[in-house]
Amino acid sequence: MKRRSDLTEPRQRGRFDVSYDPEVFGQFSESIARYLGTARFLVWQTGVIVVWLGLNIIPPERYQFDPWSRGLVLLTLVLSLQASYAAPLILLAQNRQERRDRIQAERDREVAERTQNDTEFLAREIAGVRLALADVVTGEELRDQLDDLTKAIERLTERVDGLAVDRTAD
Numbered sequence: 001m002k003r004r005s006d007l008t009e010p011r012q013r014g015r016f017d018v019s020y021d022p023e024v025f026g027q028f029s030e031s032i033a034r035y036l037g038t039a040r041f042l043v044w045q046t047g048v049i050v051v052w053l054g055l056n057i058i059p060p061e062r063y064q065f066d067p068w069s070r071g072l073v074l075l076t077l078v079l080s081l082q083a084s085y086a087a088p089l090i091l092l093a094q095n096r097q098e099r100r101d102r103i104q105a106e107r108d109r110e111v112a113e114r115t116q117n118d119t120e121f122l123a124r125e126i127a128g129v130r131l132a133l134a135d136v137v138t139g140e141e142l143r144d145q146l147d148d149l150t151k152a153i154e155r156l157t158e159r160v161d162g163l164a165v166d167r168t169a170d
Helices: 022-036 039-057 073-134 139-169
Strands: none
Touching: 022 039, 022 073, 039 073
């Protein structure tokens, strides 16, 4: 026996260990679940059952492999086996889809939160720009003030000219 340095865990006996990749198995189960949920599968299954019933009802009983008189036991067994494997595979596919949906919902929530924060920031910035622009003189106001200044300069020019004429006349 090999000596171990960690004696806190009991020694496990050598077992036949089957390992598999859960992601690959999950993808496989999803592909089966997707196929089982199609109309094509239902049509094929219905066709197989109709042929099965035809082969076990129409010919004489000695040629029937699953006689009607015994209650079609083999057909019942086949359909039960199919259901016993299909149900867990479908549940596994649903669980994987639920996990993907939960991750996507979390991402959507984060994006929505960032978008809301960005929108609030932009709204505050726009409000700040509006307040800053409220103090800015508009073009019309500037024209009016320039007109007033022009008129005032013209009056002053007339006065200065009038004073200059009066001085020269004296």
